Amino acid sequence: MNVMKAINKQKKDSFSLALVVFIVSSIIWSVSSAGIKVGLVLDKGGKDDKSFNSSAYEGAMKAVKNLGIELKYVEATDSNSLESLHRNFAQKKYDLIIGIGFAQADAVKKVSALFPETHFAIVDGNVEGPNIRTLLFQEHEGSFLMGAAAAMKSKTGVVGFIGGMDIPLIRRFQKGYEAGAKHINPKIVVLNNFIGVTGEAWNNPAKAKEIALAQISQKADVIFHAAGASGSGLFDAAADKKVFAIGVDSNQNWIKPGTVLTSMLKRVDVAVYDTIESAQNKKFKAEKALFGLKDQGVDWAQDVNNEKLWTAAEKTKMNDLKKSIVSGKVTVPDYYKTK
Amino acid sequence: MWNKFKNFLPPWMGLLFGLVLCCLITPFFSEQPWHVFKVLVSSAFQSKYDFGLTLYYVTCLIFTGLSFAIPLRAGLFHIGSEGQLTLSAMVAACLAATSFFKIDSVFMNISFVFLITLISGAFAALIIALFKYFRGSHEVVIAIMLNFIFSALSLWVTVNYFQNPNSQNPESALIPENLQIFINDPLKIYFEKSPVSLFFVFAVVCCLILFLIERKTTWLQKINAYGKNRHASRRHGFSELQILMTAMGLAGFFSACAALTEIFGNSMQYKIGFSPMFGFLGIAVSLLARQNFLGILFSAFLMAALHKGASDLDLETQYLTRDFSKVLQAVIIFSVAGSYYAFNYFSKKRNKS
Numbered sequence: 001m002n003v004m005k006a007i008n009k010q011k012k013d014s015f016s017l018a019l020v021v022f023i024v025s026s027i028i029w030s031v032s033s034a035g036i037k038v039g040l041v042l043d044k045g046g047k048d049d050k051s052f053n054s055s056a057y058e059g060a061m062k063a064v065k066n067l068g069i070e071l072k073y074v075e076a077t078d079s080n081s082l083e084s085l086h087r088n089f090a091q092k093k094y095d096l097i098i099g100i101g102f103a104q105a106d107a108v109k110k111v112s113a114l115f116p117e118t119h120f121a122i123v124d125g126n127v128e129g130p131n132i133r134t135l136l137f138q139e140h141e142g143s144f145l146m147g148a149a150a151a152m153k154s155k156t157g158v159v160g161f162i163g164g165m166d167i168p169l170i171r172r173f174q175k176g177y178e179a180g181a182k183h184i185n186p187k188i189v190v191l192n193n194f195i196g197v198t199g200e201a202w203n204n205p206a207k208a209k210e211i212a213l214a215q216i217s218q219k220a221d222v223i224f225h226a227a228g229a230s231g232s233g234l235f236d237a238a239a240d241k242k243v244f245a246i247g248v249d250s251n252q253n254w255i256k257p258g259t260v261l262t263s264m265l266k267r268v269d270v271a272v273y274d275t276i277e278s279a280q281n282k283k284f285k286a287e288k289a290l291f292g293l294k295d296q297g298v299d300w301a302q303d304v305n306n307e308k309l310w311t312a313a314e315k316t317k318m319n320d321l322k323k324s325i326v327s328g329k330v331t332v333p334d335y336y337k338t339k
Numbered sequence: 340m341w342n343k344f345k346n347f348l349p350p351w352m353g354l355l356f357g358l359v360l361c362c363l364i365t366p367f368f369s370e371q372p373w374h375v376f377k378v379l380v381s382s383a384f385q386s387k388y389d390f391g392l393t394l395y396y397v398t399c400l401i402f403t404g405l406s407f408a409i410p411l412r413a414g415l416f417h418i419g420s421e422g423q424l425t426l427s428a429m430v431a432a433c434l435a436a437t438s439f440f441k442i443d444s445v446f447m448n449i450s451f452v453f454l455i456t457l458i459s460g461a462f463a464a465l466i467i468a469l470f471k472y473f474r475g476s477h478e479v480v481i482a483i484m485l486n487f488i489f490s491a492l493s494l495w496v497t498v499n500y501f502q503n504p505n506s507q508n509p510e511s512a513l514i515p516e517n518l519q520i521f522i523n524d525p526l527k528i529y530f531e532k533s534p535v536s537l538f539f540v541f542a543v544v545c546c547l548i549l550f551l552i553e554r555k556t557t558w559l560q561k562i563n564a565y566g567k568n569r570h571a572s573r574r575h576g577f578s579e580l581q582i583l584m585t586a587m588g589l590a591g592f593f594s595a596c597a598a599l600t601e602i603f604g605n606s607m608q609y610k611i612g613f614s615p616m617f618g619f620l621g622i623a624v625s626l627l628a629r630q631n632f633l634g635i636l637f638s639a640f641l642m643a644a645l646h647k648g649a650s651d652l653d654l655e656t657q658y659l660t661r662d663f664s665k666v667l668q669a670v671i672i673f674s675v676a677g678s679y680y681a682f683n684y685f686s687k688k689r690n691k692s
Contacts (some may be wrong), residue, residue: 046661051428077650078615080534080605084392088654091386102507166498167507197509198611291406 035069036096036280039089041082043101044199046075051202051228051249056100056123059269063276076126083107090115096279098272099125102169103199108132119284121275123268124169130286135271138292139169140176141325142264143224144205144248145293147180148321150222150260151188152314158189160220162234164227165201166194168319172335173226173248179333183321186328191215195227208233216241222261224248235259244309244318262296263301263310270297294311294326350627353678354641357671364670368658375656379667382651383644391526391533395605396643398535399614400596401542403621404639405549406464406590408630410478412559413586414566419467419482422489423594427460429493431595431602432609434503435514445517453599454519460595461588463489468587472580486618494611500530503608510610514602521604536604538596543636545593550632562586594618615646626673645671 040060046056056071057180064071072089076082082099086107090099096119099108105125112120114127121133128134150159161177163170178190193211195201208230216237221240224246225231231247232255238245239259247253247263271291278284291297300318302310310318324330358379362372366382383393405422410417431452434440440451466485471475482644494509501511521527521536527620565582573579601613622644649664659667 072654074650074653077653077661078648079610079613080392080395080615081650084389085650087388088385088651105506165509167509169507198494199509201412 004109009094020070021292035067036276037070037092038072038084038136038276038279039072039092039094039095039097040073041085041089041097041099041196042073042075043103043122044076045080047073048096049202049229050230052266055102055250055266055268056098056272058271059207060098062269062277063273065282067277067280069276069280074200079103081259083110086111086120086183087114090118093118095119096121096276098275099123100268102167103123119279119286121311122270126288132286133284134288135268135275135277136288137266137268137271138290138298139226140179140273140332140334141293142266142298142300143173143176143181143226144180144325144330145318145322146224146264147177147182147190148184148261149180149300149318150177150224150246151181151184152317153261153309154185154188154222154223157185157187157221158191158219158221160191160212160215160223161193162208162215162223162225162227162230163192163194164196165199166197168335170194170226175333175335175338183330191218191220195230202228202230204230205233205236209237212237212245215242216243222246224264226264233297245299250299253301253303257305258309260306262306265299265301267291267297267299293322310322349458349673349678349682350638352682353675354385356678357674360558361670365659367585368663370656370658375652375659375667376654378655379645379648382398382648382655385651386530386531388531388533389647391535393640393643394530394608395534395600396497396646397639398539398604399597399617400620400624400639400642401546401635402593403601403617404624404628405545405621405632406593406618407621407625408628408632408635409562409589409593410586411625411630412566413562413582414569415467415471415478415583415586417464417467417482417587417621419464419591420590420594420621421614421616422482422486422596423460423463423591424598424618425493426463426607427456427591427595428598428602428613429497429511430459431456431598432514432534433509434494435602436512436608438515438518442682444518446473449520456599457592457595460598461591464587464591464594465584468580468583472583493609496611497609497611501609506574509611513608519603519607522607524578534605536600536626538604541596542600545596545634553632567583570576578670584688590651602642619644620646623672626674629679631646641675642672646653 004153018166042053046055060071062067074085077083082104086097090111099122102125104122108122109121109127112132116131119134123135125135126138159181161174164173174192176177181188181190195204195207210225212234212333215223222244226248237255239256244261245259248262249266251265252263253260325332358376362376365372365375368466384390406420407417432457437664440448442448467478467481470481471478497511498509502662503510503512524537525533526537526539562582565577597617602609620642624638627638645668649668652659652664653661
């Protein structure tokens, strides 16, 4: 009889223990689930590339600070691992998974079909699906503005363009830049060079410097780069030879003040932050989100480092041009459409 | 009994030692050792898909491991596997994507593509053997230079002539659907469409066949003898050219098999930079197994599980990054490789006393 009592007591005890554990854990869970769980898959460049991936990482970190989300980021080891990283995030019930870079388009397409409950977002890749938000930028508008800036500042009538990897995305930059320069000065000569055809071209400052020096020897006095981490080579060459350079993606004016004329901002951080915010507020929409001059997704950088390089008249001219692009008065050729 | 056992014990003890060592490092980086241990060990088996991905790595590593092990028997330190793999992957993808052979029969078409791919891999490797024989050049130097040339060549051909028009990545077009015969093979379906394919079975069979050949026939003994003592084998009238060509030809053949695994078994197209240095990981695989053909099966699995675990460490932990997981990988490989020396040292001491 005593034995039975003991067993019963034990059962009761274990039951109440389980109850307590359940309640406590559910309280902890509800507290910790104040923010959604966000997975960020960076490309092989990693979070310190001072350009594209860094920008995305900054946007996500801002969301951690302001929105209190739970963030986990990973850097891909090889192209086969991209899919399994996305899949792992989805299996761990992350609410939103963001892929950075066009190389992840295939992985997002495959994994998003398997996990219809999870939200996906991809920067620069064009993937359609009921749970995917694609974040695309109107790079041609921004680089049109850069072309205009270069033509305004050029004394020799020759400006240069250095592209990273020779892909349609960078051709789009190039076409916009050329059109912008011709808009200001129809007789201007635009020199175009690409660093390479592989991903390695994003990280080759030495070759960027060689190309910049070659362009300078052909009398180019303003050079724009769209080459990620390779751009530092251009800044070195421009500072040596006392010509102007234009930065890209993030604000690079601080790298060589006085040499960097301005930077074309591609606000990946804004796009990432917006997406996280909309998912947090349960307003996530599967759509093709375009970021352009209109909503400052693409812009030109003005700060203390390049203030002295611009006169008030030139600034108004730039801002007027910006307004007329937004209002559609000036049309910018788009490589994706006119290819 | 002890003597037989002694040969198998060291690598496993080394593996255990390496894993423990890894876990002892991690507290310095504010991580839970037990958690890291769990991730490293279990990452490969998390789900069917993950296991399939690991098996895909295993397949490629077995092939590149064999491609290193066979020339080493002839005394050649063959590091050209990466280049041969790149070249033959390009050849396979471009031939298949453009339907180069205008033959209706899928079987004939595929076998022609396979044949040309394997031959191109073997030829790429034979260049090393020919330089070695006729010019007396060192195989490592030639292989390094060829790696560069082949990767540049494949890149140029792919981007300029076979670029996939629907993609911004540097990659060839997809191979036509009727040639995608491994996309629904039983292994792939079982592992939930992961990158593994029937090539895995082929890789295992290759290892077994080579093991049997070595044990039961004298075919590979000439190569072994040449590797042990080149001058003696020359005096015995072995044809040096024939031995070098056989060893390197087989090496190129297996590198090309790894390429076929990627092109026909996984991505159905040639993506530039698909290989996370399989060719060089293969060296570690083969050295870990001490060139034993059966041992390569296990060491390939170990390396694959580590490679998989390394990418998951980044995901599962707070402070360990992708680069640090490479350090952990190295610790494990060193302790496995060093285990033989440690055991030899101790057994010598015991014999003395």
